[in-house]
Amino acid sequence: MNEIKKAYFIAKKDMGAYYLKPPLISWGLMLPVAFALAFYLRNPAGIKDVTPGLIGMTLLFSSTSMAAIVITFEKRIGALERLLLAPLHTRTILFGKALGSALFGLLITFLIAVAIVAAVGLSIKNVIAFISVIILSALAFSCLGILISVGVKEVFEAMTLSNFFRFPMIFLCGVFLPISSMPFPLPIVSYLLPLTYTVDGLRHCLSTGGTVAPFWTDLLILSAFVFLIFSLSLLMFKKRIRQEF
Amino acid sequence: MGDVIQVQDLTKFYGSTLAVDHISFNIKEGEVFGFLGPNGAGKTTTIRMMVGLTQPSSGTAWVDGHNVTKETVEVKKTIGLVPETSNLYGELTALENLIYQAELYGVLRKERRIKASQLLEEFGLKEHQDKPFQKLSRGLKRRLTIAATLIHHPKILFLDEPTTGLDVMSARGLRKLILDSKKKGLTIFLTTHYIPEAETLCDRIAVVVQGKIRIIDTPENIKAQVKETEILEIGLDRLPEDLKGLLLSLDGIEKILIDENRIRFHVESLNQVAFHILKSMEDRGVTIRSINTLSPNLEDAFIRLTGLDSELMKIDKVIKGGPE
Numbered sequence: 001m002n003e004i005k006k007a008y009f010i011a012k013k014d015m016g017a018y019y020l021k022p023p024l025i026s027w028g029l030m031l032p033v034a035f036a037l038a039f040y041l042r043n044p045a046g047i048k049d050v051t052p053g054l055i056g057m058t059l060l061f062s063s064t065s066m067a068a069i070v071i072t073f074e075k076r077i078g079a080l081e082r083l084l085l086a087p088l089h090t091r092t093i094l095f096g097k098a099l100g101s102a103l104f105g106l107l108i109t110f111l112i113a114v115a116i117v118a119a120v121g122l123s124i125k126n127v128i129a130f131i132s133v134i135i136l137s138a139l140a141f142s143c144l145g146i147l148i149s150v151g152v153k154e155v156f157e158a159m160t161l162s163n164f165f166r167f168p169m170i171f172l173c174g175v176f177l178p179i180s181s182m183p184f185p186l187p188i189v190s191y192l193l194p195l196t197y198t199v200d201g202l203r204h205c206l207s208t209g210g211t212v213a214p215f216w217t218d219l220l221i222l223s224a225f226v227f228l229i230f231s232l233s234l235l236m237f238k239k240r241i242r243q244e245f
Numbered sequence: 246m247g248d249v250i251q252v253q254d255l256t257k258f259y260g261s262t263l264a265v266d267h268i269s270f271n272i273k274e275g276e277v278f279g280f281l282g283p284n285g286a287g288k289t290t291t292i293r294m295m296v297g298l299t300q301p302s303s304g305t306a307w308v309d310g311h312n313v314t315k316e317t318v319e320v321k322k323t324i325g326l327v328p329e330t331s332n333l334y335g336e337l338t339a340l341e342n343l344i345y346q347a348e349l350y351g352v353l354r355k356e357r358r359i360k361a362s363q364l365l366e367e368f369g370l371k372e373h374q375d376k377p378f379q380k381l382s383r384g385l386k387r388r389l390t391i392a393a394t395l396i397h398h399p400k401i402l403f404l405d406e407p408t409t410g411l412d413v414m415s416a417r418g419l420r421k422l423i424l425d426s427k428k429k430g431l432t433i434f435l436t437t438h439y440i441p442e443a444e445t446l447c448d449r450i451a452v453v454v455q456g457k458i459r460i461i462d463t464p465e466n467i468k469a470q471v472k473e474t475e476i477l478e479i480g481l482d483r484l485p486e487d488l489k490g491l492l493l494s495l496d497g498i499e500k501i502l503i504d505e506n507r508i509r510f511h512v513e514s515l516n517q518v519a520f521h522i523l524k525s526m527e528d529r530g531v532t533i534r535s536i537n538t539l540s541p542n543l544e545d546a547f548i549r550l551t552g553l554d555s556e557l558m559k560i561d562k563v564i565k566g567g568p569e
Contacts, residue, residue, distance in 0.1 A: 002351065009348040017336040078332035084298060086349040087321040245298050 003092045010083070010096025011103055018066050019104040028065065028108040032058040036116055047120050049210070052202035053175025056137065056195050058112045060166055063105030063138045067145025068162040069155045070097055071237075075244070076155070084241065094146060094237055098230065101142035102135075109134055122206050129215065133201035136222040140194045143229040150237045169195045179212055194225040249274045249401060249432050250295070254304035257290050257456075264290045266456035267304065272434060274400075277427050279447030280436040283553060287456035288436035289329065292405050295434070296326050309400055322350070325394035326403040331386035335379030339370055339389050342378055343396055350397035364392040368422070384415030391422065401432045408442060420446060444543040454551045464543050471541040471549045474499065477510045477519060480535035481526070484508075488529055495521050500548065506534075511545065 018024070036054050040047045074080040083093055113134070117124065124130045145162065152158045171177070172186060173195040179187050190196050201218035203211045213221075250272035257265040265287040272278045280288045293299035295306050297317035305312060311319040333342045343361035352360060365371045368388045373381060381389065387407070394402065404423065408416035423446055427433055437443050443450050444464045451461040460467060484506050492501055492508070497518040500511040512518050515538065526533060547553070 006349060006351070009345065013334070013337070013345050016341075017334055077335065078328070078330050079334055081298070081328060082332050083349075085296065085321060085326050086346075087318045087351070088349065089318060242300060245293065 003089060003095075006088055007092050007096035007099055010093065011100035014066075014070065014097065014100030015103060018070065019100060024065060024104075025108070028058075028062045028104070029111065031061055032108075032112045032116075048122055049208055050175060051116055051120055051122055052199045052206055052208055053170075053173070054116060055109060055113045055134075055202055056173065056198040057170055057175070059105050059109045059134065059137050059198060060141050060169065060195055062108035063101055063141035064145035064148070064162055064166065065101075066104065067098065067101035067142045068148040068158040070101070071146065071149040072152055072155050072158055081245070084245065090238055090241065091234055094150075094230070094234055097149075098139065098142040098146050098233075101145055102138040105138040105142060106134060109138065117206070122208070125205055125207050130202070130205040132219060133198060133205060133222070136219060136226060137194065137198040137201075140198075140222055140225040140229060143226055143233055144194070147229055147233040147236065150233055150240055169193050172196070173199050174210070174212065175199060178210060194222060194229075197221045197225075247274060248272060249309050250278075250306065250434065252291075252295065252304075252306040255291065255294055255301050255306055256303045257287070257294060257299065258302045264456055265294070265301075268451075268453070268456070268458050269304075270451055270458065270461055272432060274432055275427070275430055276448045277423070277433040277435060277446055279443040279450040280434070280453055281438070281440065281443040281447075281450050281547070282436075282453035283438055285455075286438075286453045288438075288453060289405055290456075291453075292326070292403050292434065292436055296324055296403055297321060298326075322397070323399060324401045324403060325397070325399035327387075327391050327394050327405065327407060329405045329409060331383075331390040333378045333386070333390055333393055336377060338375050338377055339365065339381070340374040342389065343393055346393045346396045352397055360396055364395060368392045369418075382415075384411050384418070387411060387415065387419060388422070391419070395426075399431070401434065402426060404433060404435045406436055406438070408437070408439065440544045440547055450543075452547060452550055454553065459550055467546045467550070468541055468543055471546045474511050474541055474545065474549065475513070475515045476539040476541060476545065477512060477515060477522070478535075478537045478539055479508050479510070479522070479526070479533055481506045481508065482532040482534055485529050485531065488526075488531070491525055491529070492522060495525065498522075502548075509539075511541075511549070 032054055035057060039050050039054070071080060144165065148158055148161050152161060172190045173193055174190060179190045182190065197213070197218040200211050200213055201215060201222070203209065204215040204218065248271040252268060252270050254267050254269055255265055256267050268291065280291060282288055290299060294301045295308060295313060297313045297320045300314065305314050307313070308320045309323040313320050337345060340361055343364060344357050347357040347360060365374050368391070370385065370389055370392065373385060378386065378389065407423065408419055411419065420442065423433060435446060447464065449461060449463050450467060452459045484503065489501055489503060492498060495518060497513050498510055499513065502509040510522060
């Protein structure tokens, strides 16, 4: 409990110091709005079908935006060393970093989801299920951001690498093209991406159809992604500390 | 008073480079222990191993009874480290930084703000409490970094080159804070390359060169080791380039130190060499402005013990990065 509280303090500090800044909030909101407008102008009738994808993309971009650079940045300014000097386990530090990013992702996604769902006239079938998908996805994506952050040495490398993951994920998660109509071996790649299960879970909740897996499978797989990506990040973080400190 | 720090055969290799070479020492509770050496001597690496930030290649240390390699979280609860670079969060204000540190160290919610305010008052930072850390001067940043380190009432304070890069007044104020902390019963481990700083602040000093400890003793005892050396200091109107070489060729001179137009001679016997020194100067046509005989200080002892030039100790390390 004490460790969770300390992780929350790290997340709260990160929110204040990095996330809740006008440039990051406006970028977080503008990107999905621009995507939604582009989809709407291209095919006004199909906007309902792409709404789960838009919400998933919002989660992906907002939850990974700062997470991908936060550790590298704090290492550079010496603040990571201060965190490592506090009586905290490395898992607490990493969880705190992921939590800050996930909370920012949830905030942005909540604003966008409410606006889009209301604007296109969709209704959420099961609010608790919807929130579960959003929370698990925000954690999975923030852990992915942290994984990138612990794997690179420079801030620009983090930006490049995160886009290397994010953009192909958007095209392969079934938002633009149904997974069933993708040429082999792309469907296999799709099933290995967390965003696929975010979009599928949201499709269940918004009843837009075109689902590829049962709802509980989506939740289970997203939980597994959170666990796996966090564990991998932790291993890499510990290795990096041993090498660099 | 018992030992609160025990260091046993601590060694660190970076690749094939030996940074810290099998060092061992103990520190008593309430003691100010100085680690004195030039840049690159392994002082920071030692401190980082002692606080559980860097894994030793071999050997270990116990801090307040906790093994630094196996019980790092417990070690960190009892210590505070002020690193060479003031590394609080630039975006947060002085008060927010202290409260955040209090949160991380598990200080009770109702006590956080009170303790932070007390420290701001004590360190003369009250009027700066709402300024972001990045807007503070270097000296104020240093003070706040030390204040943040004391928020959880550590038993042992580690200070890595605390006055490096500070102006004279800030450095003096900081030294006073260190002495005040000692009066409150804190054990202090201090690294420095400023010999006078070590002499003023420390109860005992370990002289460290190339990762090895050359001597551990009180400043008085270290100075006593060179008691037999006599020192003659001569002030000149100018300093001809070839004078040092000429003087070094005289018998009975151990070492010559030059500081602008003053020359300090370490000699075995003043009676035997003083005449020859003065004669050499007269021959070169230099006017003597002053002549003094001095007792050896810690700098003289350091030079004698390490064989290093004292100028080496005056070179500040270039501080990389960090929100200075």
